[in-house]
Structures are given as C-alpha cells and as structure tokens.
Amino acid sequence: MTPARHLVLVGPMGAGKTSIGRCLAKLFGLPFVDSDHEVEQRTGATVPTIFECEGEAGFRARERETLATLLAGPAAVLATGGGAVLDAGTRRLLAANGFVVHLHADVPTLLERLARDRSRPLLAAGDREATLRRLASERDPLYAEVADLVFDTAHLAPAEAARQLASELDRCWQPSHGRPVATEPAA
Ligand SMILES: Nc1ncnc2c1ncn2[C@@H]1O[C@H](COP(=O)(O)OP(=O)(O)OP(=O)(O)O)[C@@H](O)[C@H]1O
Ligand SMILES: O=C(O)C1=C[C@@H](O)[C@@H](O)[C@H](O)C1
Numbered sequence: 001m002t003p004a005r006h007l008v009l010v011g012p013m014g015a016g017k018t019s020i021g022r023c024l025a026k027l028f029g030l031p032f033v034d035s036d037h038e039v040e041q042r043t044g045a046t047v048p049t050i051f052e053c054e055g056e057a058g059f060r061a062r063e064r065e066t067l068a069t070l071l072a073g074p075a076a077v078l079a080t081g082g083g084a085v086l087d088a089g090t091r092r093l094l095a096a097n098g099f100v101v102h103l104h105a106d107v108p109t110l111l112e113r114l115a116r117d118r119s120r121p122l123l124a125a126g127d128r129e130a131t132l133r134r135l136a137s138e139r140d141p142l143y144a145e146v147a148d149l150v151f152d153t154a155h156l157a158p159a160e161a162a163r164q165l166a167s168e169l170d171r172c173w174q175p176s177h178g179r180p181v182a183t184e185p186a187a
C-alpha cells in the first residue's frame, strides 16, 4: 500500500484525465480538481486565450504555479494538463505529493475522441495525428518517470474506466483519509 495525499492523473490530451478523474473522485469521496480549469479560473482567461496572449511558455509558467499550489492543498483527485510533466520541478512535486496514474490511450483513440475539439491550442493547426505522435514520443518517457501505475483507457467509457481503475487502486494505494465509498459512483 502506498499512502499519498493526492491521486494524480497524467497522460496525453484525450486520455480521460478530466472525465475519468471526475468519476474517480466520486468513488473515493475526494474533491476533484482539474489543473486546466484552475489555471483558467486564476487567470480569468481560457487556455486558448492564454496561449494566444502569452504563448506556450506563459501557459506553462501559470500551470507550474497552479500545480504547486494545488499539491500543497487538501487531498484531491488531481487531473493535470497533458503537458504538465514537461517541467522537471513539477515532475518532482507530482511524484513527491501524489500517487501518480498515467492514463494511456493509443493515438487513433485520442484522435477520435478529440475529433470535434476546438479548445486545445496544440491541436489547432497542422496534422493532428502527427502532432499527437510527436507529443507521445516526447512525453511518454516523462509520464513513465513519474507514474506509479499505468492504466489503458482505450475501449472503456469514462465511468467504467474509473470503476476498473478504482479497483486496481484498491490493491496498491490508500487514500490518506481512508476509502469511504465503494466502487459504485455517487448519483
Ligand atoms: N474513456 C473514454 N471513452 C470515451 N471517450 C472518452 C474517454 N475519456 C475521455 N473521453 C472523451 O474524450 C474527450 C477528452 O477527454 P478529457 O477531457 O477527459 O481528456 P483529458 O485527458 O483531460 O485531456 P487534456 O489533457 O486535454 O485535459 C472528451 O470529449 C471525453 O468525453
Ligand atoms: O498536452 C498539452 O500540452 C495540453 C493539454 C491540455 O490539458 C491543456 O493543458 C493545454 O491544451 C495543453
């Protein structure tokens, strides 16, 4: 059993960090926090607008500060942004303060899930498949560096993925507040 304050989800865009994370938080009776959403709240601007005004570097700085604050806060299921692991300091913080799950899905699955998405600036221009493949080759080693567990989300709807992941987590992770809710999601 690994006690860790936060349950942290890392992985590529479309892996399901936000959708599965929300279900998982209900199963574990923990608050759900989404890093992209928190950055938007703190900035008062959407992720695409931050990229447009401050570039990716500006977004990464905001993401780094936001994650550091969230990781110092109350225990939660924490969905990170797909590129959060790019920062070495963030990787150290994630590994030190959370049980980290790498949510994985193959590129064709990610492409299909994100086909209608217009909110991810890195996919706004160019060949989406090539971009997702390049990001995977750059980032997969970083996800592997921080991950305590890898979970494949392809072929599973978010609620089912959350149920199966929760039952795997029961064998290897203990929330610091105990596990008050069984494997059925709250209504
Ligand atoms: N397991 C799944 N099965 C089917 N569709 C899914 C699954 N997980 C996520 N999706 C769909 O894929 C899209 C992206 O999912 P989500 O926002 O959870 O990804 P994410 O990992 O949080 O991505 P990002 O890094 O960009 O925040 C959503 O439309 C969601 O409904
Ligand atoms: O993979 C990425 O770099 C990103 C993923 C999203 O979660 C957002 O953080 C943003 O669109 C960048």
Ligand SMILES: [Mg+2]
Pocket: 017, 018, 019, 034, 036, 079, 080, 081
């Ligand atoms: Mg997300």
